[in-house]
Amino acid sequence: MVLLGALLVVKIVCMTQVYNQNSILGWDGKTHIERFMESVTKYCDGLVAFDDGSTDGSRDIITKWSGSIELEIPSNKVNTPDQENFHRARSYEHCKRLGADWVLCLDVDEVLEKRVELGALRALCEQLEPQHDTVGFLGRDLWRTGQYVRLDGHWSEPVGPRLLRVSADLSYDVTPGVRTPLVPRNIVSMANSLLKVVHFGYSSDSLITQKYKRFKSLGIDLLPHLDDSNLRLSDINFKLNAAPSGPGIAVYDKHIREILNVTE
DSSP states (O other): OEEETTTEEEEEEEEEESSSSHHHSOSSSSSSHHHHHHHHTTOSEEEEEEEEEEOSSSSHHHHOOTTTTTOOHHHHHHOTOOHHHHHHHHHHHHHHHOOOSEEEEOOTTTEEEEEGGGGGHHHHHHHSSSTTTTTEEEEEEEEEETTTTEEHHHSOEEEEEEEEEESSSBBOOOOOSSSSOOOOOOOOOOOEEEEEEEOOOOOSHHHHHHHHHHHHHTTOOOOOOOOOTOOOEEEEOOOOSEEEEEOOOOHHHHHHHHHHHTTT
C-alpha cells in the first residue's frame, strides 16, 4: 500500500491458471487468453499466471499483452489438472512477493464487467471495512454465442471469494483432487459486492467434449461429476420477473456422454 498525498493507493495483483488458452476461440472472436489479458491489464497492477504446461504459445501471449504491469509466470513442464489448489497456493505466494495488498482470483475465461475499468474495483479495495478479508462478486455465465445465460444459484448469488486481502492467515489446502473447492482456509469474513464476473462459457459443444477427452487422456474421469439436471439456461434477454426457461444443461451432459462413449 502506497501513500500518495492524503490517499492510500492499494496494489491489486490478479492470479490465474493457464493451459492452452491461446487455442480456444470464443464466440466473440477472441481467444480466452487475449480477452483475459486485454481486460485485467486495465485494472490490475500485477499478474501471476500459472502456466500448467501449455504448448500453444499461451505464455508468449501473456508476455506480449502484459505491458507495464508486473508479471510473473510460474510454470509446470506438464499439465497437472488435479493440482489446482497447489497452483493457487504457489500463485498466492508469488502475489505476496510482488507486494500485493489485494489478490483478484479469475479464470482465464473470465473477466470483470466494464465499469471495473473506471475504478470500481480499486475503490472497493480502498474503501472496504477492515474486518472483511475476502469479497464475493455476482456472476454472469454466457453460453453459446451469447444466446443463453445460466440461471441457477451459483450464478445468481455472490461468486466467491474472488478478492483476497493479503494476510499471513490465508492459505490453501493442496491435497490433490478434481473440482476441489478453490477457496483459501482461515477466512474471517467475506463481503459481497455487486460487481460482476463475466464467464465466457463454451462457445460450442465440441469444446465441451474436448475438455472431457483431455481429462480422460490424463487418467481423470469427469463423467461422474456430470450432475447438472437441476441447472437451467435462459435466453440472454430474459425478463427478470419471468420464470427460468430454455434448455436444461442436462441435454449437454447427455451429448458429452454419447460422444465419449462413441470414441471409446
